[in-house]
Every structure is written in structure tokens, then in C-alpha cells.
Amino acid sequence: MDDKIAVIGGGPAGMIAAGTAGLRNKNVSLFDKNNKLGKKLFITGKGRCNITNDSDIETLLQNVIVNNKFLYSAFYTFSNYDIINLLKKYGVKTKVERGNRVFPESDKSSDVINALKKYLIDNNVKIMLNKDIKNIKLNKSGKFNIFFNNDSFETFDKIILATGGMSYKQTGSSGDGYKYAKTLGHSIVKPKPALVPCEVKEAWVKDLQGLSLKNVSISAYNKSSKIFEDFGEMLFTHFGISGPIALTMSNYINKYVHDKIEIYIDLKPSLSEDKLEKRIIRDFEKYSRKQFKNSLNDLLPSKLIPVIIKLSSIDGDKFVHQITKNERRKLIEILKSLKLTFEKFRPLNEAIITSGGISTNEINPSTMESKIVKGLFFAGEIIDVDALTGGFNLQIAYSTGYLAGLNC
Numbered sequence: 001m002d003d004k005i006a007v008i009g010g011g012p013a014g015m016i017a018a019g020t021a022g023l024r025n026k027n028v029s030l031f032d033k034n035n036k037l038g039k040k041l042f043i044t045g046k047g048r049c050n051i052t053n054d055s056d057i058e059t060l061l062q063n064v065i066v067n068n069k070f071l072y073s074a075f076y077t078f079s080n081y082d083i084i085n086l087l088k089k090y091g092v093k094t095k096v097e098r099g100n101r102v103f104p105e106s107d108k109s110s111d112v113i114n115a116l117k118k119y120l121i122d123n124n125v126k127i128m129l130n131k132d133i134k135n136i137k138l139n140k141s142g143k144f145n146i147f148f149n150n151d152s153f154e155t156f157d158k159i160i161l162a163t164g165g166m167s168y169k170q171t172g173s174s175g176d177g178y179k180y181a182k183t184l185g186h187s188i189v190k191p192k193p194a195l196v197p198c199e200v201k202e203a204w205v206k207d208l209q210g211l212s213l214k215n216v217s218i219s220a221y222n223k224s225s226k227i228f229e230d231f232g233e234m235l236f237t238h239f240g241i242s243g244p245i246a247l248t249m250s251n252y253i254n255k256y257v258h259d260k261i262e263i264y265i266d267l268k269p270s271l272s273e274d275k276l277e278k279r280i281i282r283d284f285e286k287y288s289r290k291q292f293k294n295s296l297n298d299l300l301p302s303k304l305i306p307v308i309i310k311l312s313s314i315d316g317d318k319f320v321h322q323i324t325k326n327e328r329r330k331l332i333e334i335l336k337s338l339k340l341t342f343e344k345f346r347p348l349n350e351a352i353i354t355s356g357g358i359s360t361n362e363i364n365p366s367t368m369e370s371k372i373v374k375g376l377f378f379a380g381e382i383i384d385v386d387a388l389t390g391g392f393n394l395q396i397a398y399s400t401g402y403l404a405g406l407n408c
Ligand SMILES: Cc1cc2nc3c(=O)[nH]c(=O)nc-3n(C[C@H](O)[C@H](O)[C@H](O)COP(=O)(O)OP(=O)(O)OC[C@H]3O[C@@H](n4cnc5c(N)ncnc54)[C@H](O)[C@@H]3O)c2cc1C
Pocket: 008, 009, 010, 011, 012, 013, 014, 031, 032, 033, 034, 037, 038, 039, 040, 041, 043, 044, 045, 046, 049, 050, 051, 052, 131, 132, 133, 134, 162, 163, 164, 165, 167, 168, 171, 172, 173, 174, 175, 176, 177, 351, 352, 353, 379, 380, 381, 382, 390, 391, 392, 393, 394, 395, 397
């Protein structure tokens, strides 16, 4: 008779793992504490779900910045094109956007969840919702007793832990899997926030709350050494900065947070200082009879203008023809390197992913089986691997889920 398999966690990793195990005629039950599957998947990509990234495997691996070698086998066995094809089979057409990000054509994450649900149903997986697993114990015959919130328990031959990380706890990912794995003898690399917004000292960011800048460059310095630089989109918030490049930055500056970190935003990265000066001179000629505060609309989004004027210390009521060369230079300096002082990361619950988790040294990378406990498998964000934004974290979930489902 088939082994009895329990998959714990109905996120993308657990759904792919369970469906794949079911495909092999296993007796599979998928448990989730929520009343529906894929609660976190639902909010991915601002509800549009950046499913994966349309690039080659080497590029996928380069975008995994913690323990990428561990994923070699997983990515080659179940690639980005495998998930795209699987979703297509279940009715989800995809499209590719900036940065090779793949989205459902419908822009609806719910379509991805529904397709994965069909994969489960097609493969006879028993979907067990509202099942909050409280504990897992190995019994004397080497099987797993899974204890539920009402103190009842059920015995399984094998289990796949796919309980995710511990950010956005309201989605169900509360770090429970780390606890169970530890009880079963695994080491946990301390969970920390990753891809997380940054708080800064400068109070003026509050005035820019909600302002998204599409083509800017950010660099970060620690003791005058450059520790990060990237170009793209960022967002001002009431506490500091977020958006793709700010989130990416968080993964690179996290080892320097005990020192002072200065962040510089180049608001006009495509213009050298000379070119920017020429551009401003042109604008100032055009608006020479206007007040300074009314002369920057061609150059900057309106929300940014009062802040830049304040930081430049140039009187906003001054007529443009009265602005001195030194004042113009000061303005250019601010536009090319708007300074922010890093204070701290937002809390783990606001992070896009959790860094840390089950140590990769204790998992077989070709099967996702524990090297410590036979019959125990891991999949998804619970494992100590982290990737950048762009669909790479979901790809980790599907690829590791697939290997676990294939080998359990
Ligand atoms: C706001 C936001 C946007 C994101 N956008 C993207 C994106 O566009 N593209 C991308 O690649 N990545 C994105 N991510 C990251 C991505 O969502 C995660 O990396 C991915 O969901 C991890 O999948 P998982 O299956 O390992 O875990 P999860 O999706 O966290 O699923 C774990 C499941 O386990 C269940 N569970 C936990 N404990 C128990 C228990 N004790 N008993 C029963 N069930 C339990 C939970 O209820 C949950 O459903 C985003 C994350 C966030 C927070």
C-alpha cells in the first residue's frame, strides 16, 4: 500500500509538493491552518502574483543570494518553464513584464491559486483546511504523529514541512515549522527580516509618503565604502523607503546595520552633473520670471518640489533669474545625491521574506529529505535560502516543493 504522506502548509511550496506526490499515486493529505489555500500567494505582486522570472537557470541562481548552490538540482528539475507550463495546463496564461517578471495575463493571483488547487484535485490530494498543526513527534516505529489543535492526532509515514517563514503572520506563516523541525533535531538559522523596507532618520520623508519614483538609482555607503548600488523603482513611505530597489538593498546592507549607513538617491541617474546643469540652465531661462518654487515642474514630480526646495536652502519665493551659481550647484548636488540616513529595518512581520530557517547543511539538495530524520522533507521558504524580488522566491517554493513531492 502507498505510504501515507502529510504535507503541512498550503502555500505554493506545499501545493506543488502535495500535487506532485499525488501524481505518483501516493496517499496524500495537505493541511493548512487557514480556511483557504495560498493566503500569502494571494497578496503576492500586489495581488497580481509575480509567478516567476523568464530567464535561464544560471540567472535564476544568481538572484538567490543566500545558499544558491543548494537550489541547483531543484531549479534544473522543476524550472520556471515547468511552472509556466503547469499553470498553462490549468488555464492560466502568462505574460512577461519589465525585468523578465512573469505575471498571469489576468493580473489576478487568485487564478494561480485556483490552478494549483486543480492540480491538487486532479491528483487526489485530500485538502484539509482549518487544521492548525500543534506538534509533530516521531513515534517508536519511526512514523510521524501529527497533533492538531483539538489534541487529536494522526499518524503518517512521511511528512513534508512547507510552513513558510514568519512574515505577514496574518497569512498563516508564523514560523511554526521551525519549532517542529527543532524538536525533531534540526538546526535553525536565526530568522531575520529580508526584502524589508528601511526606516530613515530624515523626517521629511513623511511629506513624500506614497511617492513612487520609477527611474532612480540608490547607493548605500558604510564608512565611505560603497556597499550597494542599483537602478529602478522605489517608494517613499511615512517612515522611510520601500519598493523594489529599496527592498533589494535591505538584503545587501543587513550585515552593516550596526554601523552608520548612508543612502544616496540619484534622482536623475541618466544625466551627468554637467548635463543636469545644462538642463537646469535651460529650464531657468524658460522660467526666469517665475519664482523658484514654480520653476521645477518640468524636472520633478510635484510632491518632491517643496522638499527639494527646503533642502536646497534656496528661498522658494526668489525669482529664478536671481538664483546664484552656487545655489544652482547646491540644487544639482541634492538632485544627484539626496541623502538619507539608515536607522533600522521594519519588523520581521513587514518583510517580504524571512531570511534564515532550516539549515541547508541538514537537507539533501537532490531530494529535500532531511539528513537527520528519515521520511521528513522540507519545501519553500522554511529552508534557509533567500532570493531577490522578481519572482525568484516563488520559484524556490515550486522547485523545492516539486523535489519533495517527487521523492517522498
Ligand atoms: C506582500 C508579499 C508579496 C510577495 N510577492 C512575491 C512575488 O510577487 N513573487 C515572489 O516570487 N515572491 C513574493 N513574495 C514571497 C512569497 O510569497 C513567499 O516566498 C512564498 O509564499 C513562500 O511559499 P511557501 O509555500 O514556502 O510558504 P507560504 O506561502 O508562507 O505558505 C505557508 C503555509 O503554511 C501554513 N501553516 C503555517 N504553519 C502552519 C501550521 N502550524 N499548521 C497548518 N498550516 C500552517 C500557512 O497557513 C501558509 O498557508 C511575497 C511575499 C509577500 C509577503
